[in-house]
Amino acid sequence: MEEQDWFRCKNWNANVEELFFSKLQRARTQRDQYLAIQALTLSQGHPDVALRLVEHYFSTKKSDFEDLRALLAKANALISKDLIAEAIETYKAILSLEKEKPNQRSRAFVDLPYLVATRQVVDEYPFALSVLEERSKDVVFPVDLFIWHASLSLILEATGERQAAATHAGKALDAAQVKKSGFRFHSKVGLVGVQYAQGVEEMRRIYKAAEREKGPRQRSTK
Incomplete structure (x- = not known):
């Protein structure tokens, strides 16, 4: 040492x-x-x-x-x-x-809602949503943007708002695809890492499920 x-x-x-x-x-x-x-x-x-x-x-x-x-x-x-x-x-x-x-x-302003959302702590959903809204302007890095949208997506899906959940899932997936943070000398800082692999898969599931659900309705109107 x-x-x-x-x-x-x-x-x-x-x-x-x-x-x-x-x-x-x-x-x-x-x-x-x-x-x-x-x-x-x-x-x-x-x-x-x-x-x-x-x-x-x-x-x-x-x-x-x-x-x-x-x-x-x-x-x-x-x-x-x-x-x-x-x-x-x-x-x-x-x-x-x-x-x-x-x-x-x-990063507690995103880590708390993400913990609540991923562990499905239903009683804390209102508080988690209030934190996300109150601290939305504090999102800086792509990983924070991913967690912010992913937390919203999971909570919205759990409360039956599937299309809104899919919208935020799509935005979370966009954040996960970012390869440079935008900081000149720290381009790799704040990117979505492998520790969020399961979260990324959940976002894909929510997004794809909503797309499948939306598809038949669109076809039926033609």
Whole structure:
């Protein structure tokens, strides 16, 4: 483990933990940041450790500057443990924090609705839709555009609005086809990656189903 990477460990055991906390104890101004970054790094591969680090962060933090990153680590870890209701509540806390501090931004405004839509958390559909509407102007990257439209598509299909769902599915598929982000020096940043392969397939299913449904009606009117 290189010196500069001691707070970005992807693997964890008793020895790594001992070394991490010994270095953390000696850290000064960036202590909270190191703790939050390490929790975020472990949030998917070692969710229990990440949650423990997040708890330690909130009980020992010197300021609230890293609260957003710590909460993102918590949300990711809860999703990894399939604790969806708790993850949604954590995302809500992140969105509330972003309202209080507009200079701090995350992708929670699309990640929460996408989680609600893909896990079919029906009781949270109204809230997810309100977030998508309220934060629509914050969509920047193609991946955010994909998630925004895909979330709408899945919720609309679940509520019986199939043609509207197909419209948004088509727009999500268009976003998934984008190969350059539009940023001159970071053309690959923010593209739809393989982690959304299942979501892309769902959008194709919704779009094709609506096209099949629409076809016979069109033919019958001729």
